[in-house]
Amino acid sequence: MALFRGVWSVLSALGKSGADLCAGCGSRLRSPFSFAYVPRYFSSTANSYPKKPLTSYVRFSKEQLPIFKAQNPDAKNSELIRKIAQLWRELPDSEKKIYEDAYRADWQAYKEEINRIQEQLTPSQIVSLEKEILQKRLKRKALIKKRVKLKTINENWKNLSSSQKQVYIQLANDDKIRYYNEMKSWEEQMKEVGRNDLLRRTVKHQGKDDTDEC
Template sequence: MALFRGVWRVLSSLGKSGAELCAGCGSRLRLPFSFVYIPKWFSSTLASYPKKPLTSYLRFSQEQLPIFKAHNPDVKNTELIRKIAELWRELPDAEKKVYEDAYKADWQAYKEEINRIQEQLTPSQIISLEKEIMQKRLKKKSLIKKRELTMLGKPKRPRSAYNIFVSESFQEAKDGSSQAKLKTVNENWKNLSSSQKQVYFQLAKDDKIRYDNEIKSWEEQMVEVGRSDLLRRKTKQQTEKCTEKC
Protein backbone atom coordinates (compact mmCIF):
# COMPACT_ATOMS: atom_id res chain seq x y z
CA MET A 1 0.00 0.00 0.00
CA ALA A 2 2.84 2.38 0.85
CA LEU A 3 4.41 1.66 -2.54
CA PHE A 4 1.12 2.36 -4.26
CA ARG A 5 0.74 5.71 -2.51
CA GLY A 6 4.33 6.65 -3.40
CA VAL A 7 3.79 5.87 -7.08
CA TRP A 8 0.51 7.75 -7.07
CA ARG A 9 2.12 10.90 -5.61
CA VAL A 10 4.73 10.88 -8.37
CA LEU A 11 2.11 10.38 -11.05
CA SER A 12 -0.13 13.05 -9.55
CA SER A 13 2.62 15.60 -10.03
CA LEU A 14 2.37 15.01 -13.79
CA GLY A 15 -1.17 16.32 -14.06
CA LYS A 16 -4.47 16.92 -12.32
CA SER A 17 -5.51 13.29 -12.68
CA GLY A 18 -2.02 11.86 -12.25
CA ALA A 19 -1.83 10.98 -15.95
CA GLU A 20 0.25 12.18 -18.88
CA LEU A 21 -0.81 12.75 -22.45
CA CYS A 22 0.04 10.15 -25.05
CA ALA A 23 2.90 11.36 -27.26
CA GLY A 24 1.26 9.78 -30.27
CA CYS A 25 -2.45 10.58 -30.14
CA GLY A 26 -2.61 13.28 -27.47
CA SER A 27 -5.18 11.35 -25.39
CA ARG A 28 -4.80 10.92 -21.64
CA LEU A 29 -2.80 7.88 -20.62
CA ARG A 30 -3.95 5.21 -18.22
CA LEU A 31 -2.24 4.89 -14.85
CA PRO A 32 1.30 3.78 -15.90
CA PHE A 33 2.54 1.57 -13.01
CA SER A 34 6.29 1.10 -13.20
CA PHE A 35 5.97 -2.69 -12.86
CA VAL A 36 3.98 -3.15 -16.11
CA TYR A 37 5.83 -5.62 -18.32
CA ILE A 38 6.78 -4.25 -21.76
CA PRO A 39 7.50 -6.88 -24.45
CA LYS A 40 10.40 -6.12 -26.78
CA TRP A 41 8.17 -6.04 -29.85
CA PHE A 42 6.45 -2.89 -28.54
CA SER A 43 9.58 -0.91 -29.42
CA SER A 44 9.07 -1.65 -33.10
CA THR A 45 5.38 -0.75 -32.78
CA LEU A 46 6.30 2.55 -31.13
CA ALA A 47 8.87 3.24 -33.85
CA SER A 48 6.11 2.93 -36.45
CA TYR A 49 4.08 5.73 -34.84
CA PRO A 50 4.01 8.69 -37.24
CA LYS A 51 5.42 12.07 -36.23
CA LYS A 52 3.06 14.97 -35.74
CA PRO A 53 2.95 17.20 -38.83
CA LEU A 54 4.58 20.62 -38.83
CA THR A 55 2.35 23.65 -38.38
CA SER A 56 1.80 25.90 -41.38
CA TYR A 57 4.38 28.48 -40.20
CA LEU A 58 7.01 25.90 -39.28
CA ARG A 59 6.51 24.25 -42.67
CA PHE A 60 7.03 27.61 -44.37
CA SER A 61 10.02 28.43 -42.15
CA GLN A 62 11.68 25.06 -42.79
CA GLU A 63 11.20 25.56 -46.50
CA GLN A 64 12.57 29.10 -46.56
CA LEU A 65 15.52 28.76 -44.16
CA PRO A 66 17.86 26.94 -46.62
CA ILE A 67 17.04 29.55 -49.27
CA PHE A 68 17.79 32.45 -46.93
CA LYS A 69 20.99 30.75 -45.74
CA ALA A 70 22.18 30.25 -49.31
CA HIS A 71 21.74 33.96 -50.05
CA ASN A 72 23.02 35.12 -46.64
CA PRO A 73 25.71 32.62 -45.52
CA ASP A 74 27.23 34.96 -42.94
CA VAL A 75 23.99 36.01 -41.27
CA LYS A 76 22.96 34.48 -37.92
CA ASN A 77 19.96 32.18 -37.72
CA THR A 78 18.16 34.60 -35.40
CA GLU A 79 18.28 37.30 -38.07
CA LEU A 80 17.19 34.87 -40.79
CA ILE A 81 14.25 33.73 -38.67
CA ARG A 82 13.26 37.36 -38.20
CA LYS A 83 13.28 37.91 -41.97
CA ILE A 84 11.29 34.72 -42.54
CA ALA A 85 8.74 35.82 -39.92
CA GLU A 86 8.38 39.16 -41.70
CA LEU A 87 7.92 37.38 -45.02
CA TRP A 88 5.27 35.12 -43.48
CA ARG A 89 3.34 38.12 -42.08
CA GLU A 90 3.36 39.79 -45.50
CA LEU A 91 2.35 36.60 -47.32
CA PRO A 92 -1.10 36.93 -48.99
CA ASP A 93 -3.88 34.89 -47.37
CA ALA A 94 -4.22 32.83 -50.53
CA GLU A 95 -0.58 31.72 -50.30
CA LYS A 96 -0.82 31.08 -46.55
CA LYS A 97 -3.83 28.89 -47.21
CA VAL A 98 -1.64 26.52 -49.23
CA TYR A 99 0.45 25.81 -46.13
CA GLU A 100 -2.59 25.68 -43.84
CA ASP A 101 -4.36 23.21 -46.12
CA ALA A 102 -1.23 21.06 -46.28
CA TYR A 103 -1.09 21.00 -42.48
CA LYS A 104 -4.77 20.03 -42.19
CA ALA A 105 -4.31 17.22 -44.73
CA ASP A 106 -1.22 15.91 -42.94
CA TRP A 107 -2.98 16.13 -39.56
CA GLN A 108 -5.91 14.09 -40.87
CA ALA A 109 -3.54 11.46 -42.28
CA TYR A 110 -1.68 11.45 -38.94
CA LYS A 111 -4.86 10.77 -36.96
CA GLU A 112 -5.93 8.02 -39.35
CA GLU A 113 -2.56 6.29 -39.07
CA ILE A 114 -2.68 6.48 -35.26
CA ASN A 115 -6.15 4.93 -35.26
CA ARG A 116 -5.05 2.21 -37.68
CA ILE A 117 -2.15 1.20 -35.42
CA GLN A 118 -4.23 1.24 -32.25
CA GLU A 119 -7.02 -0.85 -33.78
CA GLN A 120 -4.51 -3.69 -34.25
CA LEU A 121 -3.69 -3.83 -30.52
CA THR A 122 -5.51 -5.48 -27.66
CA PRO A 123 -6.48 -3.37 -24.61
CA SER A 124 -3.61 -4.81 -22.55
CA GLN A 125 -1.16 -4.14 -25.38
CA ILE A 126 -2.36 -0.55 -25.61
CA ILE A 127 -1.74 -0.06 -21.87
CA SER A 128 1.80 -1.42 -22.19
CA LEU A 129 2.45 0.60 -25.32
CA GLU A 130 1.23 3.79 -23.64
CA LYS A 131 3.64 3.03 -20.79
CA GLU A 132 6.56 2.89 -23.20
CA ILE A 133 5.34 5.99 -25.04
CA MET A 134 5.32 7.89 -21.76
CA GLN A 135 8.81 6.72 -20.84
CA LYS A 136 10.25 7.67 -24.21
CA ARG A 137 8.34 10.92 -24.26
CA LEU A 138 9.74 12.02 -20.92
CA LYS A 139 13.28 11.22 -22.09
CA LYS A 140 12.98 12.92 -25.45
CA LYS A 141 10.74 15.84 -24.57
CA SER A 142 13.64 18.11 -23.66
CA LEU A 143 15.65 17.14 -26.75
CA ILE A 144 12.73 17.63 -29.12
CA LYS A 145 11.96 21.06 -27.72
CA LYS A 146 15.62 22.03 -27.87
CA ARG A 147 15.74 21.12 -31.57
CA GLU A 148 12.61 23.13 -32.28
CA LEU A 149 13.95 26.17 -30.46
CA THR A 150 17.25 25.87 -32.35
CA MET A 151 15.38 25.80 -35.65
CA LEU A 152 13.40 28.86 -34.56
CA GLY A 153 16.63 30.65 -33.70
CA LYS A 154 16.19 31.04 -29.94
CA PRO A 155 19.23 32.84 -28.49
CA LYS A 156 21.66 30.83 -26.41
CA ARG A 157 21.43 31.42 -22.68
CA PRO A 158 24.12 33.64 -21.12
CA ARG A 159 27.20 31.90 -19.78
CA SER A 160 28.62 32.33 -16.30
CA ALA A 161 32.16 33.61 -15.73
CA TYR A 162 33.24 30.08 -14.85
CA ASN A 163 31.67 28.58 -17.98
CA ILE A 164 33.41 31.12 -20.18
CA PHE A 165 36.72 30.26 -18.53
CA VAL A 166 36.11 26.52 -19.00
CA SER A 167 35.19 26.98 -22.66
CA GLU A 168 38.32 29.04 -23.24
CA SER A 169 40.69 26.81 -21.25
CA PHE A 170 39.42 23.29 -21.86
CA GLN A 171 41.15 22.80 -25.20
CA GLU A 172 44.39 24.18 -23.80
CA ALA A 173 44.46 21.65 -20.96
CA LYS A 174 47.02 18.84 -21.17
CA ASP A 175 46.12 15.61 -22.93
CA GLY A 176 44.02 13.22 -20.91
CA SER A 177 40.43 12.22 -20.32
CA SER A 178 37.70 14.86 -20.32
CA GLN A 179 37.30 14.35 -16.60
CA ALA A 180 41.02 14.95 -16.00
CA LYS A 181 40.98 18.07 -18.19
CA LEU A 182 37.97 19.45 -16.37
CA LYS A 183 39.67 18.84 -13.03
CA THR A 184 42.75 20.75 -14.24
CA VAL A 185 40.65 23.64 -15.52
CA ASN A 186 38.73 23.74 -12.24
CA GLU A 187 41.97 23.97 -10.26
CA ASN A 188 43.23 26.73 -12.56
CA TRP A 189 40.02 28.68 -11.96
CA LYS A 190 40.44 28.40 -8.20
CA ASN A 191 44.01 29.68 -8.49
CA LEU A 192 43.10 32.78 -10.49
CA SER A 193 43.47 36.09 -8.70
CA SER A 194 40.47 38.34 -8.15
CA SER A 195 41.63 40.71 -10.89
CA GLN A 196 41.99 37.81 -13.35
CA LYS A 197 38.53 36.50 -12.51
CA GLN A 198 37.11 39.98 -12.93
CA VAL A 199 37.84 39.76 -16.67
CA TYR A 200 35.54 36.73 -16.94
CA PHE A 201 32.89 38.31 -14.72
CA GLN A 202 32.80 41.26 -17.12
CA LEU A 203 32.53 38.91 -20.12
CA ALA A 204 29.63 37.16 -18.39
CA LYS A 205 27.95 40.51 -17.74
CA ASP A 206 28.32 41.46 -21.42
CA ASP A 207 26.92 38.09 -22.45
CA LYS A 208 23.91 38.63 -20.18
CA ILE A 209 23.23 41.96 -21.90
CA ARG A 210 23.53 40.24 -25.28
CA TYR A 211 21.06 37.56 -24.21
CA ASP A 212 18.53 40.03 -22.76
CA ASN A 213 18.48 42.00 -26.02
CA GLU A 214 18.28 38.93 -28.27
CA ILE A 215 15.63 37.08 -26.23
CA LYS A 216 13.39 40.15 -26.12
CA SER A 217 13.54 40.50 -29.90
CA TRP A 218 13.05 36.75 -30.40
CA GLU A 219 10.00 36.59 -28.12
CA GLU A 220 8.42 39.48 -29.99
CA GLN A 221 8.87 37.48 -33.20
CA MET A 222 7.30 34.40 -31.60
CA VAL A 223 4.24 36.40 -30.55
CA GLU A 224 3.88 37.72 -34.07
CA VAL A 225 3.94 34.23 -35.61
CA GLY A 226 1.56 32.76 -33.04
CA ARG A 227 4.04 30.87 -30.84
CA SER A 228 3.35 32.54 -27.51
CA ASP A 229 3.68 29.09 -25.92
CA LEU A 230 7.47 29.44 -26.30
CA LEU A 231 7.73 32.60 -24.23
CA ARG A 232 9.33 32.57 -20.80
CA ARG A 233 6.73 32.29 -18.02
CA LYS A 234 7.29 35.85 -16.80
CA THR A 235 7.05 37.28 -20.32
CA LYS A 236 3.94 35.21 -21.05
CA GLN A 237 2.20 36.56 -17.93
CA GLN A 238 3.08 40.13 -18.88
CA THR A 239 1.77 39.57 -22.42
CA GLU A 240 -1.50 38.12 -21.11
CA LYS A 241 -2.01 41.07 -18.74
CA CYS A 242 -1.34 43.50 -21.57
CA THR A 243 -3.84 41.68 -23.80
CA GLU A 244 -6.52 41.78 -21.12
CA LYS A 245 -6.05 45.52 -20.55
CA CYS A 246 -6.05 46.24 -24.26
Protein backbone atom coordinates (compact mmCIF):
# COMPACT_ATOMS: atom_id res chain seq x y z
CA MET A 1 0.00 0.00 0.00
CA ALA A 2 2.87 2.31 0.79
CA LEU A 3 4.21 1.72 -2.71
CA PHE A 4 0.99 2.84 -4.34
CA ARG A 5 0.62 5.89 -2.13
CA GLY A 6 4.17 6.90 -3.00
CA VAL A 7 3.52 6.58 -6.72
CA TRP A 8 0.18 8.33 -6.39
CA SER A 9 1.74 11.27 -4.56
CA VAL A 10 4.27 11.69 -7.38
CA LEU A 11 1.51 11.68 -9.99
CA SER A 12 -0.51 14.16 -7.98
CA ALA A 13 2.49 16.45 -7.77
CA LEU A 14 2.72 16.33 -11.55
CA GLY A 15 -0.93 17.31 -11.77
CA LYS A 16 -2.05 14.06 -13.45
CA SER A 17 -4.64 11.73 -12.04
CA GLY A 18 -4.88 8.00 -12.67
CA ALA A 19 -7.81 8.64 -14.98
CA ASP A 20 -5.78 11.08 -17.08
CA LEU A 21 -2.93 8.62 -17.41
CA CYS A 22 -5.23 5.71 -18.22
CA ALA A 23 -7.39 7.54 -20.73
CA GLY A 24 -5.27 6.33 -23.63
CA CYS A 25 -3.48 3.37 -22.12
CA GLY A 26 -3.66 -0.25 -23.07
CA SER A 27 -4.59 -2.17 -26.16
CA ARG A 28 -7.96 -3.47 -27.21
CA LEU A 29 -9.23 -6.60 -25.47
CA ARG A 30 -9.96 -8.57 -28.58
CA SER A 31 -13.10 -10.60 -28.22
CA PRO A 32 -14.66 -10.99 -31.66
CA PHE A 33 -17.50 -13.16 -30.38
CA SER A 34 -19.97 -10.36 -29.77
CA PHE A 35 -21.48 -8.56 -32.72
CA ALA A 36 -21.68 -5.40 -30.64
CA TYR A 37 -17.89 -5.28 -30.69
CA VAL A 38 -16.51 -4.69 -34.18
CA PRO A 39 -12.76 -5.48 -34.15
CA ARG A 40 -10.27 -3.42 -36.13
CA TYR A 41 -9.01 -6.41 -38.09
CA PHE A 42 -12.33 -7.00 -39.88
CA SER A 43 -11.37 -5.38 -43.18
CA SER A 44 -14.72 -5.98 -44.89
CA THR A 45 -16.46 -3.21 -42.94
CA ALA A 46 -15.53 0.40 -42.19
CA ASN A 47 -11.93 1.57 -42.17
CA SER A 48 -11.50 2.27 -38.46
CA TYR A 49 -13.15 1.22 -35.21
CA PRO A 50 -12.97 2.42 -31.62
CA LYS A 51 -10.99 0.53 -29.05
CA LYS A 52 -12.96 -1.45 -26.52
CA PRO A 53 -12.36 0.33 -23.19
CA LEU A 54 -10.42 -1.42 -20.46
CA THR A 55 -12.16 -2.18 -17.19
CA SER A 56 -11.17 -0.23 -14.12
CA TYR A 57 -9.14 -3.13 -12.71
CA VAL A 58 -7.35 -3.81 -16.00
CA ARG A 59 -6.47 -0.13 -16.27
CA PHE A 60 -5.03 -0.23 -12.79
CA SER A 61 -3.12 -3.45 -13.51
CA LYS A 62 -1.57 -2.12 -16.72
CA GLU A 63 -0.50 1.00 -14.87
CA GLN A 64 1.06 -0.90 -11.98
CA LEU A 65 2.65 -3.85 -13.79
CA PRO A 66 5.70 -1.94 -15.15
CA ILE A 67 6.34 -0.57 -11.66
CA PHE A 68 6.18 -4.01 -10.07
CA LYS A 69 8.37 -5.49 -12.81
CA ALA A 70 11.02 -2.85 -12.26
CA GLN A 71 11.07 -3.55 -8.53
CA ASN A 72 10.86 -7.35 -8.92
CA PRO A 73 12.75 -8.17 -12.16
CA ASP A 74 13.05 -11.88 -11.35
CA ALA A 75 9.42 -12.40 -10.36
CA LYS A 76 6.98 -14.21 -12.63
CA ASN A 77 4.06 -12.32 -14.12
CA SER A 78 1.62 -14.53 -12.22
CA GLU A 79 3.21 -13.47 -8.94
CA LEU A 80 3.11 -9.80 -9.90
CA ILE A 81 -0.54 -10.06 -10.92
CA ARG A 82 -1.41 -11.54 -7.54
CA LYS A 83 0.33 -8.66 -5.79
CA ILE A 84 -1.43 -6.11 -7.97
CA ALA A 85 -4.78 -7.79 -7.31
CA GLN A 86 -4.14 -7.57 -3.58
CA LEU A 87 -3.19 -3.91 -3.93
CA TRP A 88 -6.41 -3.26 -5.85
CA ARG A 89 -8.49 -4.93 -3.13
CA GLU A 90 -6.85 -2.70 -0.53
CA LEU A 91 -7.29 0.46 -2.58
CA PRO A 92 -9.71 2.97 -0.98
CA ASP A 93 -13.03 3.39 -2.76
CA SER A 94 -12.25 7.04 -3.41
CA GLU A 95 -9.16 6.07 -5.43
CA LYS A 96 -10.92 3.17 -7.20
CA LYS A 97 -13.61 5.61 -8.26
CA ILE A 98 -11.11 7.46 -10.45
CA TYR A 99 -10.57 4.35 -12.56
CA GLU A 100 -14.25 3.38 -12.51
CA ASP A 101 -15.39 6.82 -13.66
CA ALA A 102 -12.84 6.78 -16.47
CA TYR A 103 -14.09 3.37 -17.58
CA ARG A 104 -17.76 4.40 -17.55
CA ALA A 105 -17.03 7.53 -19.57
CA ASP A 106 -15.01 5.59 -22.14
CA TRP A 107 -17.64 2.84 -22.32
CA GLN A 108 -20.38 5.34 -23.08
CA ALA A 109 -18.30 6.92 -25.83
CA TYR A 110 -17.46 3.46 -27.17
CA LYS A 111 -21.13 2.41 -27.39
CA GLU A 112 -22.09 5.61 -29.17
CA GLU A 113 -19.33 5.13 -31.73
CA ILE A 114 -20.24 1.47 -32.29
CA ASN A 115 -23.89 2.41 -32.85
CA ARG A 116 -22.84 5.06 -35.34
CA ILE A 117 -20.71 2.56 -37.27
CA GLN A 118 -23.39 -0.15 -37.29
CA GLU A 119 -25.92 2.26 -38.73
CA GLN A 120 -23.60 2.73 -41.72
CA LEU A 121 -23.22 -1.00 -42.46
CA THR A 122 -25.03 -2.47 -45.43
CA PRO A 123 -26.79 -5.88 -45.19
CA SER A 124 -23.98 -7.51 -47.19
CA GLN A 125 -21.38 -6.06 -44.82
CA ILE A 126 -23.30 -7.41 -41.83
CA VAL A 127 -23.40 -10.91 -43.37
CA SER A 128 -19.69 -10.73 -44.18
CA LEU A 129 -18.90 -9.57 -40.66
CA GLU A 130 -20.89 -12.41 -39.09
CA LYS A 131 -18.99 -14.93 -41.23
CA GLU A 132 -15.65 -13.48 -40.19
CA ILE A 133 -16.70 -13.58 -36.53
CA LEU A 134 -17.60 -17.26 -36.88
CA GLN A 135 -14.29 -18.05 -38.59
CA LYS A 136 -12.34 -16.26 -35.86
CA ARG A 137 -14.29 -18.14 -33.20
CA LEU A 138 -13.65 -21.55 -34.77
CA LYS A 139 -9.97 -20.75 -35.29
CA ARG A 140 -9.61 -19.67 -31.68
CA LYS A 141 -11.33 -22.82 -30.40
CA ALA A 142 -9.07 -25.01 -32.53
CA LEU A 143 -5.99 -23.20 -31.23
CA ILE A 144 -7.09 -23.60 -27.61
CA LYS A 145 -7.81 -27.29 -28.18
CA LYS A 146 -4.37 -27.77 -29.73
CA ARG A 147 -2.65 -26.03 -26.82
CA VAL A 148 -4.50 -28.19 -24.30
CA LYS A 149 -3.49 -31.33 -26.19
CA LEU A 150 0.17 -30.28 -26.35
CA LYS A 151 0.13 -29.47 -22.65
CA THR A 152 -1.28 -32.91 -21.87
CA ILE A 153 1.38 -34.60 -24.01
CA ASN A 154 4.09 -32.58 -22.30
CA GLU A 155 2.82 -33.59 -18.86
CA ASN A 156 2.66 -37.25 -19.91
CA TRP A 157 6.25 -37.07 -21.16
CA LYS A 158 7.45 -35.60 -17.88
CA ASN A 159 5.80 -38.44 -15.97
CA LEU A 160 7.61 -41.15 -17.96
CA SER A 161 10.58 -42.91 -16.41
CA SER A 162 14.03 -42.68 -18.01
CA SER A 163 13.74 -46.20 -19.41
CA GLN A 164 10.36 -45.40 -20.97
CA LYS A 165 11.69 -42.19 -22.51
CA GLN A 166 14.68 -44.07 -23.92
CA VAL A 167 12.37 -46.16 -26.11
CA TYR A 168 11.03 -43.04 -27.84
CA ILE A 169 14.47 -41.45 -28.02
CA GLN A 170 15.79 -44.53 -29.82
CA LEU A 171 12.85 -44.50 -32.23
CA ALA A 172 13.52 -40.83 -32.98
CA ASN A 173 17.20 -41.54 -33.65
CA ASP A 174 16.28 -44.42 -35.96
CA ASP A 175 13.92 -42.15 -37.88
CA LYS A 176 16.63 -39.51 -38.16
CA ILE A 177 19.07 -42.03 -39.67
CA ARG A 178 16.40 -43.35 -42.05
CA TYR A 179 15.55 -39.81 -43.16
CA TYR A 180 19.20 -38.96 -43.75
CA ASN A 181 19.77 -42.06 -45.89
CA GLU A 182 16.59 -41.56 -47.92
CA MET A 183 17.34 -37.88 -48.46
CA LYS A 184 20.90 -38.65 -49.55
CA SER A 185 19.66 -41.23 -52.05
CA TRP A 186 17.06 -38.82 -53.44
CA GLU A 187 19.60 -36.00 -53.80
CA GLU A 188 21.95 -38.29 -55.72
CA GLN A 189 19.10 -39.02 -58.13
CA MET A 190 18.40 -35.29 -58.54
CA LYS A 191 22.07 -34.67 -59.35
CA GLU A 192 21.97 -37.34 -62.04
CA VAL A 193 19.00 -35.71 -63.78
CA GLY A 194 20.46 -32.21 -63.47
CA ARG A 195 17.99 -30.86 -60.89
CA ASN A 196 20.51 -29.25 -58.55
CA ASP A 197 17.96 -26.50 -57.88
CA LEU A 198 16.04 -28.98 -55.71
CA LEU A 199 19.01 -29.80 -53.49
CA ARG A 200 19.48 -28.44 -50.01
CA ARG A 201 21.83 -25.48 -49.73
CA THR A 202 24.40 -27.45 -47.72
CA VAL A 203 24.53 -30.10 -50.45
CA LYS A 204 24.99 -27.43 -53.15
CA HIS A 205 27.90 -25.86 -51.27
CA GLN A 206 29.46 -29.26 -50.70
CA GLY A 207 29.30 -30.05 -54.41
CA LYS A 208 30.85 -26.67 -55.26
CA ASP A 209 33.69 -27.20 -52.79
CA ASP A 210 34.40 -30.62 -54.27
CA THR A 211 34.62 -29.05 -57.74
CA ASP A 212 37.01 -26.35 -56.54
CA GLU A 213 39.32 -28.94 -55.01
CA CYS A 214 39.49 -30.79 -58.29
